[in-house]
Amino acid sequence: MPEFVTLETAADHPGVGTIKLHRPPMNALNRQVQDELVAAAHEANMRDDIKAVVVYGGPKVFAAGADIKEMVDMSAADMTKVARTLQRGLGAISEITKPTVAAITGYALGGGLEVALGADRRIAGDNAKLGVPEILLGVIPGGGGTQRLARLVGPARAKDMVFTGRFVGAEEALAIGLVDEVVAPDEVYNAALAWAGKFAGGAAVALAAAKAAIDEGLDTDLETGLKIEAHLFASLFATDDRAIGMASFIENGPGKAEFTGK
Numbered sequence: 071m072p073e074f075v076t077l078e079t080a081a082d083h084p085g086v087g088t089i090k091l092h093r094p095p096m097n098a099l100n101r102q103v104q105d106e107l108v109a110a111a112h113e114a115n116m117r118d119d120i121k122a123v124v125v126y127g128g129p130k131v132f133a134a135g136a137d138i139k140e141m142v143d144m145s146a147a148d149m150t151k152v153a154r155t156l157q158r159g160l161g162a163i164s165e166i167t168k169p170t171v172a173a174i175t176g177y178a179l180g181g182g183l184e185v186a187l188g189a190d191r192r193i194a195g196d197n198a199k200l201g202v203p204e205i206l207l208g209v210i211p212g213g214g215g216t217q218r219l220a221r222l223v224g225p226a227r228a229k230d231m232v233f234t235g236r237f238v239g240a241e242e243a244l245a246i247g248l249v250d251e252v253v254a255p256d257e258v259y260n261a262a263l264a265w266a267g268k269f270a271g272g273a274a275v276a277l278a279a280a281k282a283a284i285d286e287g288l289d290t291d292l293e294t295g296l297k298i299e300a301h302l303f304a305s306l307f308a309t310d311d312r313a314i315g316m317a318s319f320i321e322n323g324p325g326k327a328e329f330t331g332k
Contacts, residue, residue: 192248200238
């Protein structure tokens with residue numbers, strides 16, 4: 071049984087799974103937490119009853135970073151052996167093919183922010199502090215931070231955050247696109263559930279295709295991206311949801327289809 075990371079569902083939010091971090095006091099992301107994140111992400115992907123995922127660190131803190139005590143005595147050779155495993159653990163949320171949202175309260179720093187960067191959307195409390203302060207330890211972000219952060223906010227803003235290690239408040243994070251919504255701290259989780267809940271009855275295969283088209287297209291040139299889009303678009307014509315959605319549109323107008331997720 072997992073000790074620090076759980077995947078939960080609630081009857082009042084059908085179709086939404088919550089991956090919850092619980093390693094008091096600051097949700098330090100040691101190797102066990104990273105492994106449990108990978109397992110929770112895999113389970114969320116495999117379960118048909120889960121259509122969207124919230125990742126949440128609790129009401130006080132999202133995650134304050136990797137567990138430095140595990141790294142302090144490591145050599146370059148030691149880290150070379152595990153660096154890609156570290157990236158996979160902290161980037162586990164990005165492997166979920168369903169809509170994902172990070173619900174950020176308090177600190178999301180270093181590896182904690184890297185976990186949140188793997189989500190499709192980020193909702194933060196107005197008390198949140200986000201940053202990649204690894205430079206203050208003499209290293210750089212190693213869990214995907216240099217890559218996902220630059221793709222999200224642009225290279226200049228990413229370099230400012232990485233070079234200085236400074237903390238970014240919620241309003242600045244919203245202004246630069248690091249988070250997508252700012253709410254009161256006690257509303258963060260509910261806001262994330264509300265967003266994820268929009269997809270509980272959605273066309274699951276089409277949502278996965280949309281996510282793949284955008285994510286894979288961003289990693290290549292426009293022409294290749296258009297080919298990816300065309301392939302995924304055409305493939306959806308083999309799904310039940312496509313037939314249901316188009317028939318419903320013709321008969322009843324948009325937004326009334328009852329999808330099966332197949």
